[in-house]
Amino acid sequence: MMTPPANPSRRAVLGGALGLAAAGVLGACGSNKGTGATTGGSSGTKVSLSQWYHQYGEKGTQEAAKKYAAEYTGAGVQIQWIPGDYPAKLSSGLSSGNGPDAFESHLERSLVSSGQIVPLDDLIADVKDDYSEGDLAANSIDGKLYSIPMINDPQMIYYRKSLFEAKGIKPPQTVDDLIAAAKELSDKSVKGLFAGNDANNTGGGLFPAAIYATGGRLLTPEHKVGFDPAKVAEVLVKLRKLSADKSLLLGAPTDWWDPSAINQNLCAMQWIGMWAVPGMTTALGADDLGVFPFPAADGGKPAVISGGWSAFVSAKSKNVDAAKAFTKWLWVEKTDLQEDWSLSYGFHIPPRKSLAAKASKLQSGPAAESVKLNTEYGVQGNPNWTPAMNTALTDAVTRVIGKGADPEKELAGAVKKVTTELDKIFG
CATH class of the missing domain: 3.40.190.10 (Periplasmic binding protein-like II)
Known part of the structure; x- marks a missing residue:
């Protein structure tokens, strides 16, 4: 591997x-x-x-x-x-x-x-x-x-086709489909989704895909905030259900970047990079390994982190x-x-x-x-996105997903901080 x-x-x-x-x-x-x-x-x-x-x-x-x-x-x-x-x-x-x-x-x-x-x-x-x-x-x-x-x-969601077929589940097309599939695929020995050992707090690998799936971006070409906070808030509320439904694999031996979880049948789906395809193919077989992007939010489109x-x-x-x-x-x-x-x-x-x-x-x-x-x-990274902007947004997301804070209020605060940083750079 x-x-x-x-x-x-x-x-x-x-x-x-x-x-x-x-x-x-x-x-x-x-x-x-x-x-x-x-x-x-x-x-x-x-x-x-x-x-x-x-x-x-x-x-x-x-x-x-x-x-x-x-x-x-x-x-x-x-x-x-x-x-x-x-x-x-x-x-x-x-x-x-x-x-x-x-x-x-x-x-x-x-x-x-x-x-x-x-x-x-x-x-x-x-x-x-x-x-x-x-x-x-x-x-x-x-x-x-x-x-x-x-x-x-690129990073996206890889899955076990055999486990999907056994439950009559098709690859998710929407965020709602993803939540439902993760719940249906979870049982005593297998969890529906692994997106990182901290996914119940930070969203793990699923963020910032959650922004991109709304059709938004971190920043616009004009150096403004590039997403609609209300649309992102809707997705974050849905992602909280993954934890509430006990659909997330937590406490895995290695984190999301390593394919051990899906290879050892600990989860049906895993957010991971394409770098793990050879190891997953060897363990599972090419015929049992499928892949799909982070599904589209309402009015958005699927997303892959590149x-x-x-x-x-x-x-x-x-x-x-x-x-x-x-x-x-x-x-x-x-x-x-x-x-x-x-x-x-x-x-x-x-x-x-x-x-x-x-x-x-x-x-x-x-x-x-x-x-x-x-x-x-x-969706590639934006070189104008600074550490201060990153901290503002990820801290807000963690409070929303991990602590149940009001998503619109938290994102509004993050947007204000990001805008302040943009003003410092671009006036």
Whole structure:
């Protein structure tokens, strides 16, 4: 079974990437020699570059990163594999000037406003149409592209077809259908749904899908609150029923990002990322594994959370042009290595549409359906969504779901705080 990704909870954060700003300077990484980090790569060339990765959980990824670096002839590239709190270490390294030349992360406005990264529009100019509009928007600030998508990791609901068929249940089309199905599928040994061990308090993986299912978004392109609080309140009230009906699996051995719960028949449905498809298919069989998006709310549409990782170049690099050239070579030109990175170790969707369309491992079964649902309903993170906005909204949701607070009152308070933050940034 595939090892789950490191730091998986970051994939479920509302903005998609809030760790750098929130982390502050909690852990220094040291110099470009990589204190406490594994290094490796090509050598003997004039320019020396440092490239940082977080510690992936998938076996073989570190060796692959080193192999790619060794193949590059334009510079010597040292790979630093950062264990532990990657966001904090990256934030510290970038702020101090002792960070990487090239690195992976998620785009947020603070990286741009602090002058820590450079635009990369020129790197993808010839293949821009091969990326989805959502991926481009999630990697852009004020019309400039600052990061290049490396992998896409959609999250949705996977389920046991045999358990559905035994109860005569069809895949839910609405939030009401989901609540009813979870209750009907629950018994003494199996719970209807696993969305995280804290889903009875925070909504777990089901939030922010609950916003997107109303047809709303976190923010509009005009930098305003992008959802109707009244519609979201209706969904949150319905999600509270999952706990009241005792339909949620709680206290599972591992959290939502690991497929152990559904693989061990502890639940009929599980919110999880596509990265777990190989493990679930091995345990359950491709014929028994189904998938569907978070169902539509009244007047809304289904939703899939589309996360991932992207490639950046540090503005403080002593060799910005060389770092850009390497980044273009690896994440734009070398499509064979991009497909290898996505599908030979873990299980992710290559962001390039042409690669996803031809990748043999994505052409059938639950994998193909996952790609299709992500294309139709995937919602990427918004780089203008800040940690303060995230805290305001998630705290309100927790009070509503976990403590039974009035949803409209709580969401109104959250919207007011988010609007205050937007005014600080955009006036």
